[in-house]
Amino acid sequence: MARIRIINIENFRCIQQLTWFPSQGLNCLIGPGDSGKSSILDAIDLCLGARRNTSMTDADFHGLDVERSISISITLGELDDGLKSLEAYAPYLRSFNPATGVVADEPHAGHETVLTINVTVGGDLDPIWSLLSGREDLREQKRFLTWSDRARISPNRIGALADHNLAWRRGSVLNKLTEERADTAAALAKAARDARLAFGDAAEAQLGTTLQIVTQTANELGIVTGGPLRAMLDAHSVSFTGGTIALHGQDGVPLRALGVGSTRLLLSGLQRKAAANASVILIDELEYGLEPHRILRLLGSLGAKEQQPPLQGFITTHSPVAIRELSGTQLVVVRKTDGSHTATFVGTQNEIQGTIRSFPEAFLAPSVLVCEGATEVGLIRGLDIHTTAMGQISLHASGVSLVDANGVTRLYNRAGPFRALNYRVAVLRDDDEQPDVGLETSFQFGGGTLFKWRTGRALEDELFQCLPDQAVLGLLTKAEEFLGPELIDGQIKSMSGNLLNLASCKTAVTPQSRSVMALAAKTKQNPWFKTVSRAEEIGRDIVAPYLHQSEPGFLAIINDIWKWLQSGS
Numbered sequence: 001m002a003r004i005r006i007i008n009i010e011n012f013r014c015i016q017q018l019t020w021f022p023s024q025g026l027n028c029l030i031g032p033g034d035s036g037k038s039s040i041l042d043a044i045d046l047c048l049g050a051r052r053n054t055s056m057t058d059a060d061f062h063g064l065d066v067e068r069s070i071s072i073s074i075t076l077g078e079l080d081d082g083l084k085s086l087e088a089y090a091p092y093l094r095s096f097n098p099a100t101g102v103v104a105d106e107p108h109a110g111h112e113t114v115l116t117i118n119v120t121v122g123g124d125l126d127p128i129w130s131l132l133s134g135r136e137d138l139r140e141q142k143r144f145l146t147w148s149d150r151a152r153i154s155p156n157r158i159g160a161l162a163d164h165n166l167a168w169r170r171g172s173v174l175n176k177l178t179e180e181r182a183d184t185a186a187a188l189a190k191a192a193r194d195a196r197l198a199f200g201d202a203a204e205a206q207l208g209t210t211l212q213i214v215t216q217t218a219n220e221l222g223i224v225t226g227g228p229l230r231a232m233l234d235a236h237s238v239s240f241t242g243g244t245i246a247l248h249g250q251d252g253v254p255l256r257a258l259g260v261g262s263t264r265l266l267l268s269g270l271q272r273k274a275a276a277n278a279s280v281i282l283i284d285e286l287e288y289g290l291e292p293h294r295i296l297r298l299l300g301s302l303g304a305k306e307q308q309p310p311l312q313g314f315i316t317t318h319s320p321v322a323i324r325e326l327s328g329t330q331l332v333v334v335r336k337t338d339g340s341h342t343a344t345f346v347g348t349q350n351e352i353q354g355t356i357r358s359f360p361e362a363f364l365a366p367s368v369l370v371c372e373g374a375t376e377v378g379l380i381r382g383l384d385i386h387t388t389a390m391g392q393i394s395l396h397a398s399g400v401s402l403v404d405a406n407g408v409t410r411l412y413n414r415a416g417p418f419r420a421l422n423y424r425v426a427v428l429r430d431d432d433e434q435p436d437v438g439l440e441t442s443f444q445f446g447g448g449t450l451f452k453w454r455t456g457r458a459l460e461d462e463l464f465q466c467l468p469d470q471a472v473l474g475l476l477t478k479a480e481e482f483l484g485p486e487l488i489d490g491q492i493k494s495m496s497g498n499l500l501n502l503a504s505c506k507t508a509v510t511p512q513s514r515s516v517m518a519l520a521a522k523t524k525q526n527p528w529f530k531t532v533s534r535a536e537e538i539g540r541d542i543v544a545p546y547l548h549q550s551e552p553g554f555l556a557i558i559n560d561i562w563k564w565l566q567s568g569s
Contacts, residue, residue: 001279002083002153003312004044005096005114006075006103009341011062013039018341020332021101024078025309026302028286028326029316029343031334032366032399036341037316040334041157041282044314046127047072047119048280050147050154056125070121073132075103077112078279082149084113092116092131092143105134117145155280155314261289269301279311287319295321304330323360328352333363333421344421351413355403362418365401367568369561370415372429375459377404378532380428380565382539383547383558398566404532412439419448424568426451428561430458451561454553460529463543464518466551469509474542476505476517479528488528491520 009018014036029037046054058064076083077096084093095104095111107113116132130142145153215228281302287295303310304326317323323331328346335342346352346363355362362368371377380395380402388394395402403418405411411429416439418425426449429435444450453462464472479488480502489502496516505513521528529535547555 001078001080002076002115003078003279004074005077005098005112006073006101006116007040007044008071008073009040009043010071011065011068012043012070012072013060013062014336015039015043015341016062016339018343020343022312022314022332022343023309023329023345024312025306026299026304026313026315026326026330027332028322028330029314029332029334030318030323030363032364033318035334035336037334038284040343041284041314041316043072044074044155044280045157045282047074047117047129048153048155049157050151054127056121056127058125060121066123069123071118072120073116073118075114075116076153077114079113079115080152083115083145083153088146088149089115089131091135092133094133153280155282157282157284259289261291261294263289265290265294265298265301281311281313281315283313283315286315286317286322292319292321295319296325299325318364320360320364323363324357326356328356331356331363333423335422337422342422346421347417349417352417355414355417359401359403359414362401362403365423366399367424367565368401368403368415368418368426369565370403370405370411370418370425370427372405372408372411372427373530374404374406374532375530375535376428377402378529378535378537379459379539379543380561381532382536382541383544383562385536385540386544387562393566395565399568400565408433408435411435412443415443415448419443419446425449426561426564428452431455432458432461449564451557451564453557458518458522460521461518462554462557463538464514464521466554467543468546468549471542471546471550472509472514472517473506474546475521475528475538476502478534478538478542479521482528482534483526487526488520491523491526492516495519495523 003024004022007018007020007022009015011017014034018036018040020040029040031037056070058066061068061070075094075096083089086093092115093107094114094116095106095108096102096114097104097108097111103114103116104111117129118132119127119129121127128142129144131144144150286298290298299305299322302313302315328348331346332343333346335344346356369380371380384395403414405414408429411427412435415425415427425443425447427440427443428451431452431454440450453459457465463475467475476488485502492505493501496512500513500516505517522530529538547558
């Protein structure tokens with residue numbers, strides 16, 4: 001059945017322009033909120049959906065500019081015989097070169113035969129659907145698919161309220177599973193007659209007095225009624241909607257009473273069964289109503305792990321669980337860049353797949369700060385907790401996600417993929433070990449931002465050298481709590497050649513003791529603060545309260561980081 005090869009959207013809602021070549025399998029749209037993910041699904045639904053009328057408003061035009069028409073074009077490949085019919089659509093059949101992405105108006109050997117469907121909406125808010133062709137003699141002609149073909153290619157959309165698919169309504173997935181149809185005419189006619197009679201018998205007792213008055217009045221006026229009147233249902237007023245036949249459980253309870261998550265999960269499975277007749281599915285907010293294990297089950301039912309995709313899916317998600325489960329060929333980052341939208345596949349390089357698995361939530365944020373290690377991540381989180389309590393905007397509200405690169409050698413393996421996908425990215429690193437110069441230069445040249453501690457220093461050096469005496473004593477106390485006084489005392493003795501110990505460091509804070517404590521704090525074995533939770537605690541309880549009393553150079557670096565973090569909101 002038909003699958004989408006190219007999507008072109010112009011002037012539709014937040015999308016001024018987008019050209020995208022989706023995969024023939026699962027396409028999971030990710031990215032920050034309000035980036036246009038749901039609008040892409042709506043555009044597909046508007047262009048390909050089988051509907052006789054559509055309600056449009058000025059708000060559907062980009063920037064409310066009704067002078068510029070909405071135009072959505074979708075090129076379909078993998079056409080069945082009906083859609084490739086020369087008798088019906090010969091002038092509109094085109095060719096698609098998958099290697100170059102070029103669509104030509106004349107068929108070419110070895111290229112795929114395709115149809116391009118367009119919907120245009122002008123200032124009169126009246127959508128016009130047509131088949132596109134670049135042939136000169138067809139420029140002024142308008143031709144569209146037959147209704148039966150239109151119904152066959154119509155995608156099935158599973159939204160928050162999708163229980164209409166659990167009845168044999170027009171366009172429901174149940175009608176696409178098989179060619180079976182129930183003949184309801186005779187059954188409904190008999191049901192209507194039985195209902196009329198049953199109600200008439202009951203009404204005698206309920207409406208008897210009224211019936212007597214009406215009968216008497218008719219007789220007085222010489223109106224022949226053929227005997228006593230009865231209250232019965234009017235056969236012409238007994239109507240049944242398109243959902244007359246619906247799915248029910250064994251206990252008679254309609255399946256529409258299922259929870260939202262169960263309904264969506266069931267419908268995704270049914271869509272898989274109906275893929276031969278309806279191969280495109282749209283799901284907005286995949287995770288809505290589903291626990292993590294059921295999200296995985298839903299993705300499995302859509303063929304997420306199969307080499308030959310059973311259907312073409314367009315889904316949106318804000319779930320790290322879903323992102324972690326999918327590959328880079330199924331994840332599509334939607335972004336607005338220089339007035340136009342882009343939809344970019346994440347990719348399959350090892351560093352990208354590793355980042356997806358380790359930090360899926362970062363792909364949902366507008367900005368990413370990649371930290372060299374857990375200490376930097378914890379420090380930023382601790383400072384954020386403190387400043388948020390003081391009334392400033394939090395990192396989460398600013399749309400920032402923190403990523404732990406777990407070492408300077410992996411720093412740009414983490415930051416690079418985000419920058420390549422047009423995320424707003426910064427790096428925060430120590431300066432006691434140097435990264436690859438070429439990678440760092442390329443990152444900055446590509447628009448990335450670099451923050452680092454001063455020459456030759458790690459974070460521990462900055463903290464012990466730059467914070468006021470009281471804060472340094474606070475760091476020492478925290479180290480005792482984390483590791484015990486005996487271990488801390490031994491490390492200080494070792495780093496000072498037995499010139500200092502824990503007691504002497506607590507007695508007086510000197511330049512020498514600051515240097516020794518910094519060395520002890522960053523030892524490879526039993527470092528003092530190299531976990532997120534420990535660094536977060538010292539950032540919240542010690543660094544943040546004493547920050548404005550610290551050495552100006554260190555304060556300037558922190559202020560620059562904070563300006564960057566909050567400028568992306």
